[in-house]
Amino acid sequence: MPHDRILIKGAYLMTQDERLGDLAGDVLIADGTIQEIGPDLQDGQARVIDGSGTVVLPGFIDTHRHNWQGALRGLGPAWTYEEYRSRVQIGLGQYFEPRDVHIGNLAADLLSIDAGVTTVRDESHISNSPEHTDAAIAAHWESGIRAVFDHGWPSTEAEAWQFGSDRTHPDDIRRVRRDVLTDDTARVTLNAMLRGPELSTPEVAEHDIRLARELGLRISMHVGLGEWGAKQQAIGRLAGSGLLGSDMTFIHCCTSTDEELRMIAAHGATASVASALEVFMPGLGQPATNRLLAAGVRPSLSVDTETIVSGDMFGVMRAALAYQQLVVAGAAGPMDRAPGLPTFDAADLLSFATIEGARACGIDDRTGSLTPGKEADLIMIRIDHANLLPATDPAAAIVANGHAGNVDTVVVAGRALKEGGVLKGGETVFEQAAASRDRLFRAAGLSRSGAAG
Ligand SMILES: [Zn+2]
Structure with missing residues (x-):
């Protein structure tokens, strides 16, 4: 699958990398990996995502x-x-x-x-x-x-x-x-x-x-x-x-x-x-x-x-x-x-x-922190949504008040799987899941309420 080339600008980065800590800055993603982290990154080819009002974390x-x-x-x-x-x-x-x-x-x-x-x-x-x-x-x-x-x-x-x-x-x-x-x-x-x-x-x-x-x-x-x-x-x-x-x-x-x-x-x-x-x-x-x-x-x-x-x-x-x-x-x-x-x-x-x-999981050499060289597995959480405002301490706001609806962007191995708050693909999955559930319940002789029927 093709990789995305993405530059996230002006986010608050909670890197989970002890050497980098938390910082305001940009993230450049290319070839499936985190290429660079820091202030004022430039890249002529990358798709730019505005990171203002967000926190970027490893997924x-x-x-x-x-x-x-x-x-x-x-x-x-x-x-x-x-x-x-x-x-x-x-x-x-x-x-x-x-x-x-x-x-x-x-x-x-x-x-x-x-x-x-x-x-x-x-x-x-x-x-x-x-x-x-x-x-x-x-x-x-x-x-x-x-x-x-x-x-x-x-x-x-x-x-x-x-x-x-x-x-x-x-x-x-x-x-x-x-x-x-x-x-x-x-x-x-x-x-x-x-x-x-x-x-x-x-x-x-x-x-x-x-x-x-x-x-x-x-x-x-x-x-x-x-x-x-x-x-x-x-x-x-x-x-x-x-x-x-x-x-x-x-x-x-x-x-x-x-x-x-x-x-x-x-x-x-x-x-x-x-x-x-x-x-x-x-x-x-x-x-x-x-x-x-x-x-x-x-x-x-x-x-x-x-x-x-x-x-x-x-x-x-x-x-x-x-x-x-x-x-x-x-x-x-x-x-x-x-x-x-x-x-x-x-x-x-x-x-x-x-x-x-x-x-x-034994994969901390490849993922788990925003470290240049690691695989680009990261998420962008909007902290300017009403349920998180005023997000005085971003970590506390995310833990106390965050939910899936605040997750704006999700990148795995350099591919954006959710962007602008919209999950890509999977349109028919939940219909198929309901059909599977019905098939299993019939096989087991259960009614929807879980009782025998
Ligand atoms: Zn278990």
Whole structure:
């Protein structure tokens, strides 16, 4: 796909690059990369975008989303974890055809782009067949988003694949590595979504980790899930068996112990907090953001499932902040002890949602900050909209008041996917998503309300 040559003039740049900091200035984008940053840049060939009244940031990086559920958006905001598992993963997941995965992923990607997400780590536990996997990957190429595709397990017989499962990771991951996602510098790359010792037997966990490393793939793992996670102590067991490594990202960590969180730091591993999901959905535990900071881990942030929470990072940042304020007030759950826990502010949240996301995905050499030479993944947020005025502190304004409607321009790998507040393409996607939803509900014998009918 052709690259755009763009010069953004007169914006406020929050670079997330420690050396550059925040500055008023211009950004030149060409050949897919950030060429130059500074005051008064000139370029005769570039299309000029007026950046006055805006903040330019590296795009948001969502380090954990189950994109395949994009057409099931908003089904159960009041569900518990068990309701989500039984209705979506076990209930509907088995009826997904490759075309449903494709449209779900596409819907999720487009909403992400619209809301300023330039990279998504797609936790794809819908590997029901090789065709399902290929359909998921094809959607990421089509949408234009940067995607880290995490190959997971099937949603057919979903129960047999979790909570003590003795099944090893689907062997199809070898084919995907060999034939489909071979280039680790491409816009769509491959990781392994493993179940680890929390969801599979110790033998399977070790087998799968060795498989991922043999294939040269980074690893994500859901851990610290509710009371089950507290009993399993997956991170501690990985450390004990010599398997914990810097190639791992631990998702949730809600009921992982403080000692386990310190092990993440000691091994150079990373974490993903799905703060909105964790506060909305009973059964997982509470966001570990402040405990991770106390352990020496600056976390990334993630949406998780759009069946329950909104697919944008504004809500995720606000939920993390809301929960922190409960911790500070001493009103949070028993896992958190308010005195002495470090806190974070709006500027920290923007770094969690950008550069820390890139670190968690192992792509911070290519994206996550406005650094000349990195890929041009950036967003322009209007802070002269009524809901943000007077935007005294731009970071605070974006975190407290921002929404997708304020995202004016989104550039991924040097291509403008949203400009002037208008998302490009995808006109028929949401119709197709509704048709997919109807087909899935019919297959599962559900009525629109989610009850049997
Ligand atoms: Zn998840």
